[in-house]
Amino acid sequence: MAIGSSISKFGLWGLRFFQFVFAVILTGIFAWFHHQIKKARYTSINAVDVPLGFSAAAIVFTTFSIITICCLKGALQIVSAIADFALFVGYIASTILFRHNYHIRCSRNPLAVFLIYTRESSDRFSTSGEFRNCNLIRLAAALLIIQM
Structure with a gap:
């Protein structure tokens, strides 16, 4: 029984680790998008x-979940x-708001078109x-x- 508990705890820890890594990557990507939009002096979307x-x-x-899995129990x-x-x-909610950007063609992704438009209209790039x-x-x- 203790072996099964350790395996499930290790599996949960691994799942939480990948969730953390993907959250860090997503934060970096969307922070960069936000920065590019603000740099062109547009309101964010x-x-x-x-x-x-x-x-x-x-x-x-x-991070809190990883700590509770490793160190704390119960409540x-x-x-x-x-x-x-x-x-x-x-x-x-995020995937619903981002739903128009799932096209294979970049010209049909509104965010890609908006980033090009903001760069060209600001004359900085x-x-x-x-x-x-x-x-x-x-x-x-x-x-x-994947995060969903």
């Missing part, structure tokens, strides 16, 4: 801000489960219509789905 907020919250909650793990449910709902951020948008979309 919900498709960037909501995933950024929930990814930052996921870092805090996942605090219920708090982690409630936080996981809140993050699940938040990532569902000359991109000549290149979709350099398309793979980063695809990675963000894939990680949002």
Whole structure:
């Protein structure tokens, strides 16, 4: 029985570790999107801000969950489960807001087009219509789905 408990605890720890890593990556991606939009002096959009907020919250909650799995027992793990449910709902909201950016073609992703438009209109970057951020948008979309 103790072996089964250790295996499940190790499995949960591994799952939480990957959740933490993906949350850090998503926070970096969406923080960069937010920075690019603010640098061009535009107001930010919900498709960037909501995933950024929930990814930052996921870092805090996942760190707390890893500590409760390793060191604490009982009632605090219920708090982690409630936080996981809140993050699940938040990532569902994030994927719904990001839903228009799941196209294979970069020209059909509104965020990629918006980033090019903001760069060209601010005259700070000359991109000549290149979709350099398309793979980063695809990675963000894939990680949002995985985090869900």
